[in-house]
Amino acid sequence: MKLLLVGEYKNGNIDDSFYELVAFAGKLGAEAVAFFVAPTDIKPEFNGKVYVADVEKAKEYNPKVHRDLILKVAEKENPDYIVLSHSSYGWDLAPRIAYKWDAGQISEIVDVDNDGFVVPFCNAKLRRLLKPNTGKAVLTLQSGAFAPAKEGSASVETIDVDVADEGLEFTGFEVVEKGGVDLTKAEIIVSAGRGVGKKENIEIVEKLAKVLGAELGASRPVVDAGWLPQERQVGTTGQTVAPKLYVACGISGAIQHLAGMKKSNFIVAINKDKDAPISEVADVFVVADLLEFVPVLTEKLSS
Amino acid sequence: MNVLVCVKQVPDMESKFTVSSDGLWYDQSDLTYKINEYDEYAVEEAVRLKEKLGDVTITVLSIGPDRVKEAIRKALALGADKGAHIKDDEAHLKDPFQIATIIANYAKDKNFDIIFTGMQSEDRGSAQVGALVAEMLGMNCVTTIVDFEYADGKVNVKRELEGGIKAKVTAKLPVVLTCQLGLNTVRYPTLPNIMKAKRKELKEFDVSEFLNVDPKVITLKAFVPEKKKGGIVLEGAPDEIADKLINILKEKAII
Ligand SMILES: Cc1cc2nc3c(=O)[nH]c(=O)nc-3n(C[C@H](O)[C@H](O)[C@H](O)COP(=O)(O)OP(=O)(O)OC[C@H]3O[C@@H](n4cnc5c(N)ncnc54)[C@H](O)[C@@H]3O)c2cc1C
Ligand SMILES: Cc1cc2nc3c(=O)[nH]c(=O)nc-3n(C[C@H](O)[C@H](O)[C@H](O)COP(=O)(O)OP(=O)(O)OC[C@H]3O[C@@H](n4cnc5c(N)ncnc54)[C@H](O)[C@@H]3O)c2cc1C
Numbered sequence: 001m002k003l004l005l006v007g008e009y010k011n012g013n014i015d016d017s018f019y020e021l022v023a024f025a026g027k028l029g030a031e032a033v034a035f036f037v038a039p040t041d042i043k044p045e046f047n048g049k050v051y052v053a054d055v056e057k058a059k060e061y062n063p064k065v066h067r068d069l070i071l072k073v074a075e076k077e078n079p080d081y082i083v084l085s086h087s088s089y090g091w092d093l094a095p096r097i098a099y100k101w102d103a104g105q106i107s108e109i110v111d112v113d114n115d116g117f118v119v120p121f122c123n124a125k126l127r128r129l130l131k132p133n134t135g136k137a138v139l140t141l142q143s144g145a146f147a148p149a150k151e152g153s154a155s156v157e158t159i160d161v162d163v164a165d166e167g168l169e170f171t172g173f174e175v176v177e178k179g180g181v182d183l184t185k186a187e188i189i190v191s192a193g194r195g196v197g198k199k200e201n202i203e204i205v206e207k208l209a210k211v212l213g214a215e216l217g218a219s220r221p222v223v224d225a226g227w228l229p230q231e232r233q234v235g236t237t238g239q240t241v242a243p244k245l246y247v248a249c250g251i252s253g254a255i256q257h258l259a260g261m262k263k264s265n266f267i268v269a270i271n272k273d274k275d276a277p278i279s280e281v282a283d284v285f286v287v288a289d290l291l292e293f294v295p296v297l298t299e300k301l302s303s
Numbered sequence: 304m305n306v307l308v309c310v311k312q313v314p315d316m317e318s319k320f321t322v323s324s325d326g327l328w329y330d331q332s333d334l335t336y337k338i339n340e341y342d343e344y345a346v347e348e349a350v351r352l353k354e355k356l357g358d359v360t361i362t363v364l365s366i367g368p369d370r371v372k373e374a375i376r377k378a379l380a381l382g383a384d385k386g387a388h389i390k391d392d393e394a395h396l397k398d399p400f401q402i403a404t405i406i407a408n409y410a411k412d413k414n415f416d417i418i419f420t421g422m423q424s425e426d427r428g429s430a431q432v433g434a435l436v437a438e439m440l441g442m443n444c445v446t447t448i449v450d451f452e453y454a455d456g457k458v459n460v461k462r463e464l465e466g467g468i469k470a471k472v473t474a475k476l477p478v479v480l481t482c483q484l485g486l487n488t489v490r491y492p493t494l495p496n497i498m499k500a501k502r503k504e505l506k507e508f509d510v511s512e513f514l515n516v517d518p519k520v521i522t523l524k525a526f527v528p529e530k531k532k533g534g535i536v537l538e539g540a541p542d543e544i545a546d547k548l549i550n551i552l553k554e555k556a557i558i
Pocket of ligand 2: 420
């Protein structure tokens with residue numbers, strides 16, 4: 001079996017997620033080659049062949065350009081699977097490759113099984129075992145699901161960037177402005193999720209944060225609704241934190257939130273749904289209505 | 304301008320899920336359904352565009368059993384003009400490739416300038432359908448948008464990346480846009496608009512009209528994952544469990 005691993009080159013580095021793809025190939029016992037759009041002098045720690053399309057020529061990400069470059073490598077190498085991370089890059093690119101390559105796609109793989117690939121569904125409450133119905137397939141892997149494997153040195157071959165796209169034009173980046181809050185430095189974080197119900201109830205969580213001497217954090221819907229500023233958001237599209245204590249109030253524990261806080265030393269979740277996926281990472285899971293429970297807890301802590 | 308919005312009906316994620324008797328999906332009885340959250344943003348964005356430009360026709364499409372008509376009616380109450388229900392009781396064993404094929408076949412002779420979909424569905428979360436539809440129809444496509452503006456035959460959007468970074472992209476029409484959480488704030492349908500929605504056109508089609516391909520992925524089984532971490536579970540009167548929690552935190556020298 002042969003895999004084509006599509007790595008990401010970000011902020012001047014090979015993104016570590018590439019080594020998760022390598023680990024996945026190892027788990028399947030498959031031969032692997034890799035592809036990057038990157039500077040041509042990159043040195044991935046990987047035993048195998050690496051095709052590099054010069055990022056100077058390919059410029060900022062354009063899906064059709066990347067798609068066609070990958071298809072070119074696929075034609076040469078004839079892999080069984082093309083593998084990407086389930087990231088903003090991977091989920092944008094994977095279906096486009098799958099369609100042109102006439103293959104199926106399996107998204108967000110968390111595990112492999114003798115017969116197929118395991119993916120979560122219904123906010124990770126359930127899982128499914130899937131198998132491509134086509135000989136070949138495009139696969140995306142959930143970030144963090146496979147422990148990175150870094151070893152060896154690659155042989156790099158440069159490929160021409162001879163494709164272009166007029167349909168989309170990249171015009172710049174926008175970065176979230178950071179105010180005075182630095183969640184990554186906090187020892188204790190108390191976060192509010194959509195379970196708080198309405199803006200006025202943020203206060204309940206804020207009071208708990210105060211008695212604990214904690215920073216106030218938030219899940220994404222709380223930020224999207226404008227209840228708390230973006231700089232307080234924890235998760236893949238916010239901050240990644242690892243405090244001594246993380247208290248999640250009314251947060252279900254979607255993978256994108258967990259990715260930002262699961263390395264916390266001690267996690268307390270307060271949720272009325274006993275099956276909420278946050279229970280997977282919680283050291284203490286309090287099954288309660290936070291509107292009732294949190295004020296009681298705050299009161300006891302302050303006396 | 305001609306706009307299509309694809310909406311999927313999904314169960315409330317706070318539901319208790321059990322595996323269905325065929326072992327392939329979740330048991331669909333006793334679930335409450337709603338519009339996929341990502342798709343609500345898609346509907347709202349289309350309606351805002353119509354309010355701005357005036358001359359915009361918005362069609363809302365949903366594939367599924369009869370109950371998905373509720374999702375279409377809700378989108379009509381939010382301001383969409385007409386509905387297309389592609390009836391498919393046997394939603395079973397359809398993969399994203401088939402769903403995208405159905406949408407593309409419905410759309411191919413209708414000259415849509417913009418197709419809005421959700422970035423992913425809340426239950427399956429494949430994040431495939433939008434980009435696949437674009438490939439099938441040869442349209443441009445930007446995924447995971449958190450900002451949208453139309454000007455001079457082009458759309459200016461912001462595509463969300465990781466860690467608070469966004470890429471600004473300009474795309475030519477026709478274009479497929481997949482909508483991310485927080486793209487806008489979705490309005491509440493007013494009672495008069497809910498009444499009006501009942502009189503709007505809602506055409507029903509049979510899925511066989513549009514489906515001509517086999518699945519590219521098959522489901523072998525669905526199952527409940529093993530619990531990985533056996534954390535302490537506290538249940539009971541708030542007063543008692545608050546004491547217990549404080550004791551644990553003190554024992555662990557966390558507070
Ligand atoms: C590309 C991408 C990036 C994303 N990035 C992030 C990110 O950086 N950070 C992030 O947080 N999310 C992110 N998300 C969103 C993520 O998928 C979830 O939608 C989000 O985390 C859900 O937030 P929540 O848990 O607060 O809300 P919900 O999932 O709605 O959960 C609310 C929870 O509150 C509980 N609850 C309700 N009422 C009460 C009550 N009275 N008492 C106690 N419990 C109650 C419910 O049981 C439920 O479990 C991203 C999504 C995508 C697609
Ligand atoms: C055994 C089995 C049983 C199934 N039973 C059901 C079922 O009863 N009901 C059900 O809804 N699904 C069912 N499905 C799943 C359904 O076929 C998938 O939802 C479909 O393949 C699309 O994948 P996705 O939701 O992950 O798409 P994504 O790519 O994550 O969805 C992105 C966007 O595509 C659009 N979209 C997706 N699906 C639809 C739709 N149906 N109508 C209109 N727009 C859509 C929406 O805009 C959505 O935001 C079943 C699947 C299997 C394998």
